[in-house]
Amino acid sequence: xxxxxxxxxxxxxxxxxxxxxxxxxxxxxxxxxxxxxxxxxxxxxxxxxxxxxxxxxxxxxxxxxxxxxxxxxxxxxx
Amino acid sequence: xxxxxxxxxxxxxxxxxxxxxxxxxxxxxxxxxxxxxxxxxxxxxxxxxxxxxxxxxxxxxxxxxxxxxxxxxxxxxxxxxxxxxxxxxxxxxxxxxxxxxxxxxxxxxxxxxxxxxxxxxxxxxxxxxxxxxxxxxxxxxxxxxxxxxxxxxxxxxxxxxxxxxxxxxxxxxxxxxxxxxxxxxxxxxxxxxxxxxxxxxxxxxxxxxxxxxxxxxxxxxxxxxxxxxxxxxxxxxxx
Amino acid sequence: xxxxxxxxxxxxxxxxxxxxxxxxxxxxxxxxxxxxxxxxxxxxxxxxxxxxxxxxxxxxxxxxxxxxxxxxxxxxxxxxxxxxxxxxxxxxxxxxxxxxxxxxxxxxxxxxxxxxxxxxxxxxxxxxxxxxxxxxxxxxxxxxxxxxxxxxxxxxxxxxxxxxxxxxxxxxxxxxxxxxxxxxxxxxxxxxxxxxxxxxxxxxxxxxxxxxxxxxxxxxxxxxxxxxxxxxxxxxxxxxxxxxxxxxxxx
Numbered sequence: 001x002x003x004x005x006x007x008x009x010x011x012x013x014x015x016x017x018x019x020x021x022x023x024x025x026x027x028x029x030x031x032x033x034x035x036x037x038x039x040x041x042x043x044x045x046x047x048x049x050x051x052x053x054x055x056x057x058x059x060x061x062x063x064x065x066x067x068x069x070x071x072x073x074x075x076x077x078x
Numbered sequence: 079x080x081x082x083x084x085x086x087x088x089x090x091x092x093x094x095x096x097x098x099x100x101x102x103x104x105x106x107x108x109x110x111x112x113x114x115x116x117x118x119x120x121x122x123x124x125x126x127x128x129x130x131x132x133x134x135x136x137x138x139x140x141x142x143x144x145x146x147x148x149x150x151x152x153x154x155x156x157x158x159x160x161x162x163x164x165x166x167x168x169x170x171x172x173x174x175x176x177x178x179x180x181x182x183x184x185x186x187x188x189x190x191x192x193x194x195x196x197x198x199x200x201x202x203x204x205x206x207x208x209x210x211x212x213x214x215x216x217x218x219x220x221x222x223x224x225x226x227x228x229x230x231x232x233x234x235x236x237x238x239x240x241x242x243x244x245x246x247x248x249x250x251x252x253x254x255x256x257x258x259x260x261x262x263x264x265x266x267x268x269x270x271x272x273x274x275x276x277x278x279x280x281x282x283x284x285x286x287x288x289x290x291x292x293x294x295x296x297x298x299x300x301x302x303x304x305x306x307x308x309x310x311x312x313x314x315x316x317x
Numbered sequence: 318x319x320x321x322x323x324x325x326x327x328x329x330x331x332x333x334x335x336x337x338x339x340x341x342x343x344x345x346x347x348x349x350x351x352x353x354x355x356x357x358x359x360x361x362x363x364x365x366x367x368x369x370x371x372x373x374x375x376x377x378x379x380x381x382x383x384x385x386x387x388x389x390x391x392x393x394x395x396x397x398x399x400x401x402x403x404x405x406x407x408x409x410x411x412x413x414x415x416x417x418x419x420x421x422x423x424x425x426x427x428x429x430x431x432x433x434x435x436x437x438x439x440x441x442x443x444x445x446x447x448x449x450x451x452x453x454x455x456x457x458x459x460x461x462x463x464x465x466x467x468x469x470x471x472x473x474x475x476x477x478x479x480x481x482x483x484x485x486x487x488x489x490x491x492x493x494x495x496x497x498x499x500x501x502x503x504x505x506x507x508x509x510x511x512x513x514x515x516x517x518x519x520x521x522x523x524x525x526x527x528x529x530x531x532x533x534x535x536x537x538x539x540x541x542x543x544x545x546x547x548x549x550x551x552x553x554x555x556x557x558x559x560x561x562x563x564x565x566x567x568x
Contacts, residue, residue, distance in 0.1 A: 002444065004512060006361065007360050007361055008361060008362070008363060008364060009360065015359075015360060018369075018370035018371075018373070019369050019370050020502075021369055021370040021371040021435050022370070022458045024431050024432065025359070025370060025371060025373050025374055025435055027431055028354065028374045028378075028427070028428040028431045028432065029359070029374075029377060029429075030379060031424070031425075031427055031428075032377045032381065032428060034426050035420050035423065035424050036351075036424075037421055038420070038534060039417055039533075039537045039541075040344070040533070040536070040537055040540070041542045042541070042544075043526075043537075043540035043541055043543065044540075045561075046544045046548075049533050049543055050544070050547055050548060050551075050560055054560045054561070066550055068378065076475060132327065182507065197375065242479075242480075242483055246476050246480060247463075247466070249467075249472070250466050250467070253466075255467050256462055256463065259455070259458065259459050259462050260460075260463055260480055262455065262457035263452050263455040263456045263459060263484075263487075263491070264483065264484070264487050266452055266491050266494065266495070267487070267490045267491055267493075267494035269497045270494040270495065270497070271494060274497070274501060276496065277501075295490070302486065304481050306479060306482070309479055310476065310479050313472060313475040313476055313479065314472075314476075316472075
């Protein structure tokens with residue numbers, strides 16, 4: 001026994017309309033897709049955020065060291 | 079309001095079962111009875127909000143009778159919840175809680191004693207007050223006994239479940255709404271069977287099954303909730 | 318000796334390095350399965366005799382509901398492992414599982430509500446399953462809110478684990494009681510799905526979607542845990558190196 005799998009709708013317009021239920025079906029699928037994509041994308045966004053944070057902290061640290069060494073240099077002659 | 083003396087009869091029996099439990103019970107009760115306002119506030123809240131209800135939905139007796147069991151139960155639930163925030167607070171702030179966790183007595187019984195006292199000063203008075211509120215809300219005559227019994231059993235479960243939330247949030251500065259958020263979903267079964275029992279009684283059916291389930295929930299809560307609360311206290315105190 | 322793998326699993330660094338290899342495959346598997354399942358379910362599965370085309374929402378509603386519930390248990394179990402064996406990584410898994418589970422619960426609720434409109438004529442019914450889902454969402458929100466309330470992560474971890482465990486004990490009781498409550502108030506209305514008598518032509522796409530959702534769940538759980546590990550091991554050398562490399566191995 002083989003069940004035939006075939007496209008259930010006559011045209012693309014039919015497929016989108018789904019006998020008047022299209023709006024419900026497509027909203028449900030759309031919101032689900034958006035939620036799942038958000039879940040999938042969040043980690044890489046967060047990672048980039050952490051990277052920027054690290055760079056910022058490293059810059060601050062470098063500048064602090066710079067200022068420190070400058071001060072020692074200017075202080076030496078006196 | 080039960081006096082300390084009336085409880086001292088239970089105390090020796092309790093201390094044989096769990097050393098120190100009777101003494102804990104007595105001390106807690108004494109402490110609570112000194113702060114009368116803390117006892118009165120949940121009850122006043124209960125009555126005040128229920129007085130607001132007819133102002134909101136209208137005074138038709140049929141309508142009030144229809145919603146009375148559910149509303150009385152929900153308000154009892156909220157009153158218990160609101161009073162629970164302070165359950166461990168002062169003990170946490172003055173360091174008593176830390177002493178209790180270090181003592182050789184199992185923390186389980188300390189939590190159980192505290193919760194029992196909490197129930198004695200909120201759940202029990204709420205149940206005692208409920209017939210009066212039933213009267214104000216035109217509760218059908220068949221529902222009174224069941225309302226009282228279900229509140230008596232149910233509010234003890236509510237106190238026990240709420241103690242877990244109170245223990246989890248005791249280290250936070252403003253736990254009020256958070257406590258409600260984490261505890262209310264756990265209250266659902268008690269609420270369902272409590273109101274279910276009263277509704278069955280009003281409709282003229284047998285309600286002993288619902289009361290039996292409430293009693294079973296209470297037994298489970300009494301066995302498990304103090305354990306969870308004790309764990310939560312250790313987490314909060316170690317912090 | 319036999320426990321060595323277990324303790325190694327507890328090391329955030331080991332986890333991070335090992336799972337990096339799996340992620341692309343999991344992502345690919347979930348993408349393929351979900352695409353195939355959706356196209357199959359939307360276009361090729363036969364129409365339902367009673368509900369027409371609106372039943373096609375089942376292909377996302379049911380898998381989301383499955384994972385919403387399973388996710389709570391995964392969260393609670395990893396919390397318990399963290400409490401018992403004091404395993405840092407396990408707590409990270411628990412914390413990552415909370416928002417993912419909440420999102421999936423929301424998806425299940427939302428699609429259920431949308432489905433309700435053509436089926437029952439209203440967006441919201443206090444149906445037993447929908448109500449249980451709503452309470453599950455509240456349980457998730459409780460865990461997330463509790464986690465945010467603490468300033469120290471270690472305390473937050475333990476408190477959340479305990480709350481998740483308490484919730485786990487309660488979930489079966491809540492489900493049973495809501496079920497009882499529903500039969501009391503609304504006897505014999507429309508059953509949402511007759512899963513026992515579902516036709517194979519409708520069932521295979523559903524199965525594809527369920528497997529796809531499981532893959533997606535595993536993928537996102539690992540990915541979220543990895544970022545949490547990076548955040549928590551912020552001060553260690555390997556994390557700083559990992560972040561500095563930037564372009565390589567971006568997930």
